[in-house]
Amino acid sequence: MLSISCLENGKVNIDFIKENTPEVLLKNKIAIFNPYQVHCSKESEIKTIGYYTLYLDIKWCINLQKKLNITQDNQFMLFDRNMINNQCEYETLIEICEKIQKNSNFYNFEKEIAKFISSLFSANIPKESKQLFNKIDKSLISLAKEYMLDNLDENISLEDLSSYTGYNSTYISRIFKKEFGLSPHAFMVNEKINRSKNLLLDNTNTISYVASKSGFYDQSHFSRNFKKLFASSPNTFLIK
Template sequence: MSHRNYTIKDTDLQKLNARLLSISFSKDEKDWKSVLHTHYFTELFYVVNGKGRFLFRDEVHSIKSGDLVIIPPYVEHTEQSIRGYSLEYYVIGIDGITFHPENDQTCVQVFCNFQEKTLITDLFVQILHEVKNQQFASDTICQKLLEILILRIIRSQRLVPAPIQSVRMTKECAHIKEYLDNNYSEHITLDTLTSLTHMNKYYMAHSFTKYTGLSPIQYLNQRRLEAACTLLKDTDHSISDIASSAGFSSQSYFTQIFRKNFGITPIKYRQEHNNTTI
């Protein structure tokens, strides 16, 4: 008989203070719109299968199975599948923490790949299972699994966890921004946004403008125009249908706003940006 005893060494590691907000599993088969959006929290975006692109405001990155993208709060982003390689991915939202490289204090988006991805994938699977089934102590188990996942990411990618201090007013403005990102095609007024935060209408509009540089309605129109541009490039839908899908009240109003922002009509834009590769 052989026997060997192993002792555990203490690690000088501060408490992570990361809180699990949400988890989802998605399969993008190009059957929904992909629009730049933000969150007030950090996101962990993990690709299980497929290939695609991950987009920021000024950057585009190729992504594939085993890739993990860490998106800090308030960074605009979205994802796109490549035809024939449908993306399957998990997204975890965590509050209270973000990350930066060991030699850089700037908390920017991080891309990494796990060649041995079974263990990482299993952690996402277990967290989703616990959230969906809601059995005894599921919340505690999810929190512990999240901490294990974070520690493995930190150890593998040589990252440093950084606490983030969330300001209530910033959260409220970010909540409005996220609502506009996700619901831009609906009929939205200042009263709609006021009801989300229970703030005074004019104070809400002023705070949002201070945070984003645009009024809520200006920001809404910008999001609608971005969605319309994608549809103009990637589909053969009629201008009327695109105007309606993007949330504009009429084709004439859509054309007016489009020309004001881009200096050309939607038809001319489609002719100049026709995308035959998507």
């Protein structure tokens, strides 16, 4: 989902976690939140009035970008900035949001919204961003995979991955499914089992020791997962 925000008066502090870039949303500015972009917003002591946000479906946005010839391979092209300072665009957004507030049916204003969003796309998505979404996918996979492999003896949660990478947990799950056909949890269990297999090849290691070093909380938990992957128990594997 693409989110676009503005306010009539006041001040909102926004931290974009992955980019490590704090921004301030003020009157006459528009805040852009690219899909899955992790951020934290906090009102200042100044009273905020008329804080509006448009939430736009990505498929709808991609179709719009296709018409503008700024997309390829059905990938959403990201904005190159998170804050836009343009009074004309700001006033248009305020006007659209006020109309929607009075009549919540999106389709009554779809043409008007499409025209406004098209203007934002054309002015704020550079040509070189065409491969950016795929690059972010690969970068995220590499970062998350490295973190998980470095901490196989720990129980890394989706929340841990989200905190470490700066990306939304739903997005991380989707990208792992796309790349490996596995959830992050299943991927990590597989890697733990592969590590345990190597440890078992050293006949001096006990099964309880291997289970502990592979990040399983007890021997039975380890044995169940080992059997799922290799169709035999750790004991049978040792005999073989």
